[in-house]
Amino acid sequence: MENTNLVDPEVYIEKGYIDSNEDVAFKRIYEACNLFGHRYKGYQRGGTYHPYRDDVTIWFPKLYTNNSWINTISTDENTIFERPSNSREVEEHMNLHIDSNIHKRIIFAHEKDIHGSLMYRFKGEYEIDVQQSYKEKCLVWTRIAERVNTFTSKK
Numbered sequence: 001m002e003n004t005n006l007v008d009p010e011v012y013i014e015k016g017y018i019d020s021n022e023d024v025a026f027k028r029i030y031e032a033c034n035l036f037g038h039r040y041k042g043y044q045r046g047g048t049y050h051p052y053r054d055d056v057t058i059w060f061p062k063l064y065t066n067n068s069w070i071n072t073i074s075t076d077e078n079t080i081f082e083r084p085s086n087s088r089e090v091e092e093h094m095n096l097h098i099d100s101n102i103h104k105r106i107i108f109a110h111e112k113d114i115h116g117s118l119m120y121r122f123k124g125e126y127e128i129d130v131q132q133s134y135k136e137k138c139l140v141w142t143r144i145a146e147r148v149n150t151f152t153s154k155k
Helices: 009-015 029-033 087-098 130-136
Strands: 018-019 024-026 047-049 056-059 078-081 104-112 118-128 138-143 145-148
Touching: 009 018, 024 029, 024 104, 029 118, 087 130, 087 138, 104 138, 118 145, 130 138
Parallel strands: 056 104
Antiparallel strands: 018 145, 024 118, 047 056, 078 138, 104 118, 118 138
């Protein structure tokens, strides 16, 4: 965690991709969103649409237990488990996402660095594993790419 690269999103837009093996994180959600063509000057939500890919959302999960969610990530970071903390909401939440046509997410995990500052660390692109989700009784996201393309903003 100490070597996290906090940089200007423009570096990765010019590069044309972002790779989880480069341990990249951003201080603000809007910086990560702008990697994919958004032109946000501020943004405070847990996710957004991808301006260039209709089958993908950009997600900023807290991968730790909090008041609303019990989200965890496997030690190899290849699997994310997402469930509402209210057990009565699990089935509805699963059905909402499994029944939608958007089964992929580019993920930036909400984390603290070694100094306690919040950041959004790039983890990769994940896809719902429907069978595993029903088995685990939560949404199970499996990493399908460690590197994803970045985009300039649509004018």
